[in-house]
Amino acid sequence: MKTITSKLILGLGLTLAIGAFTLTPTDTEAKSTMTVTSNQALVADGNSRNYLTTGAAPLYSKVPVYKSTKVVTKAAVLKTLGTTADAGQTYFRGYRAAQTSNGDWYLKVVSFDKTYRGWIFAGTTDPTTNPSDVSGGLKATTTFQESTVPTYFANTTMYFTTPKASTLTYVAPDYTQYKVGRNLNATADFYKDPLTVTKVGTKQNNRDGNATYYYVTDAAHPQVNGWVKQSDVTTSR
CATH class of the missing domain: 1.20.5 (Single alpha-helices involved in coiled-coils or other helix-helix interfaces)
Known part of the structure; x- marks a missing residue:
């Protein structure tokens, strides 16, 4: 028994x-x-698709519903990238959005320097209508903020500092927009030209120490017109 x-x-x-x-x-x-129920390109203005990584989710090779999906960048690394103090290389641009059958949304993103690329969890709100409304592994961010031009510049002529090849002008300040950068490769040939400051702005999120940039115009050589770092111009010729 x-x-x-x-x-x-x-x-x-x-x-x-x-x-x-x-x-x-x-x-x-x-x-x-789970399956992917939607996968489409983001077409909103690029300014609304710039992100910092929060470290709350890793970066995947594919939307993580497939057995072949791999983690390409760990969440801990992304957390560090989100608070780094580089010039802006580690900002991310979103360019595709996918929804899974459980309602989650993932964005395909790439860092401004193209070092990091993959899919990351972005919350449960549809980012195709408002790419700034994300959560999870991303938070939308402003990379560059323009401000009022001080009246001081109305009667002030600026010049490029001692000519050097590293002094550049930009369509947008370096690493503040994805794939939008230098306007002029060097300004050494124009360092004696008088310049007028028409815009002022600063980098955000401690990128490049929140450096200030001026938008300068050159009446003699309009091809020079663009953003230049504050430290690369002076009032002395």
């Missing part, structure tokens, strides 16, 4: 164990049941 009872208890335990395993799918099994 004792042997039969033991066998019954053992059999019941195995049945419960198997039942518990069957009712609780593993993460891999759960992923395999």
Whole structure:
């Protein structure tokens, strides 16, 4: 009788164990049941698709519903990138959005310097209508903020500092927009030209120490017109 009872208890335990395993799918099994229901390009203005990474989610090679998906950048690395003090290389631009069958949204993003690229969880709100409304692994950000031009510049002529090849003008200050950069490769040939400051702005999020930039115009050589770092111009010729 004792042997039969033991066998019954053992059999019941195995049945419960198997039942518990069957009712609780593993993460891999759960992923395999999800699908991508939408995958489309983001077409909103680029200024609304600039992001900092929060470190709350990793970067994936694919939308993570596929068994072949891999983590290409860990969340901890992305958290560090979000607070780095570089010139802006580690900002991210979103360019595709995908929704999974459980309602999650993922954005495909690339860092401004193209070092990091992949899919990242961006919350449960549709980013195709408002790319700034994201959460999860991303937060929308302003990379450059223009401000009122001080009246001082109305009667002030500026010049490029001592000619050097590294002094550039930009369509947008370097690393404040994805794939929008230098306007002029060097200003050494124009350092004696008088310049007029028509716009002023600063980098954000401690990128490049929140450096100030001036938009300068050159009446003699309009090809020079563009943004230049404050430290690359002077009132002395």
